[in-house]
Amino acid sequence: MHSYGIRVATRDDLGEARAVMLDALYRDFGTGYVPRWHEDVIDVEGFYLGPDRHVLLVAYDEEDGAVVGTGALDSRGPRHPQWLADRYPDGETAQLRRVYVRPEHRRRGLAGRMVAELLDFARQDGRYRSVYLHTYRHSPGALDLWRTLGKELWEEDDGVVHFEIPLS
Ligand SMILES: CC(C)(COP(=O)(O)OP(=O)(O)OC[C@H]1O[C@@H](n2cnc3c(N)ncnc32)[C@H](O)[C@@H]1OP(=O)(O)O)[C@@H](O)C(=O)NCCC(=O)NCCS
Numbered sequence: 042m043h044s045y046g047i048r049v050a051t052r053d054d055l056g057e058a059r060a061v062m063l064d065a066l067y068r069d070f071g072t073g074y075v076p077r078w079h080e081d082v083i084d085v086e087g088f089y090l091g092p093d094r095h096v097l098l099v100a101y102d103e104e105d106g107a108v109v110g111t112g113a114l115d116s117r118g119p120r121h122p123q124w125l126a127d128r129y130p131d132g133e134t135a136q137l138r139r140v141y142v143r144p145e146h147r148r149r150g151l152a153g154r155m156v157a158e159l160l161d162f163a164r165q166d167g168r169y170r171s172v173y174l175h176t177y178r179h180s181p182g183a184l185d186l187w188r189t190l191g192k193e194l195w196e197e198d199d200g201v202v203h204f205e206i207p208l209s
Contacts, residue, residue, distance in 0.1 A: 043102055043146070045109070047154055050097040055085050057108035058099050065141035069180050081113070081138070089113050096162050100142065100151045110142035112155030114162060118173060125195070125203060129173040135163040137174040137206065140186075152186055156206070163208060172206040 050058055062082045067073050074082065081088035089097035092115070100110035117136055118129035129136075137159055142151045163169045172191075176183040178200035187193075191206035 043104060043149070045100050045146070045149065045151060045154075046103050047098055047100050047151075047158055050085075050090065050099045050111075052086065052090065054097075054099045054108055055090075058097065058111050059083075059085055061108060061111050061141055061143060062139050064143070065139075068144075069141070070177060071179075081115075088115065092116070094166055094168070096159070097139070098155050098158055100146075100155060102146070109146040110151045110155060111139050112137070112141075112152070112159055113139040114159045116169070119175065119203065129171060129205075133168065133170040135159075135166070135169040135172045135208075137172060140174075144181075147182060152182075153190075156190060160206070160208065169208065172208050173204070174206065175201055175203045178202055 059082060063074060066079060085097060089095045095115040097111065097113045099108045101108050114135050114137055116132055118131050118134035119125045137156065140152055140155060160172065163172055174187065176187055178184060178196065184202060187204045191204045194203040194205055196202045
């Protein structure tokens with residue numbers, strides 16, 4: 042039986058965290074790396090370690106120390122459509138991003154634990170008013186996970202699904 046820890050990522054975690062993210066983009070989403078959507082995956086430090094209202098968590102296997110999952114939060118709301126951007130503005134919206142768990146470590150509660158810690162981080166910040174994310178209908182486990190945690194706002198024709206997660 043594996044046991045896992047969750048911690049705020051440091052520079053030492055970035056290589057492994059990036060590998061988890063890239064594997065999800067290639068194997069789960071099937072899009073691979075697309076610069077206009079995934080620049081944070083390359084500049085993980087600039088997006089998540091520098092800004093004090095952003096954070097990246099990693100889940101790690103306590104046996105060998107390997108990073109097996111990631112979960113991030115930043116202060117950017119959705120860009121489109123306009124009604125969604127208006128409802129979840131930059132600065133007041135904590136956006137959950139890059140919640141990925143390596144396939145062999147799934148269904149052991151890691152995403153749930155990381156999201157709980159990300160929500161704590163957002164509450165402690167004090168300036169976030171809501172929590173938003175988008176995901177993809179076809180991604181393994183994604184809709185199941187987010188439906189247990191929040192409310193579906195809108196699904197686009199191409200399978201992008203938008204959610205709000207309660208902050209309190
Ligand atoms: C979605 C994902 C992050 C879930 O990670 P996880 O660590 O396995 O999730 P958890 O174990 O915390 O699951 C919490 C709950 O979500 C639901 N859930 C998660 N994955 C599920 C699945 N494949 N099928 C059905 N329900 C699922 C269950 O209710 C689960 O609770 P339970 O195991 O007690 O029944 C993981 O499957 C993944 O990395 N998928 C590919 C990338 C992705 O789509 N990420 C999310 C999009 S942003």
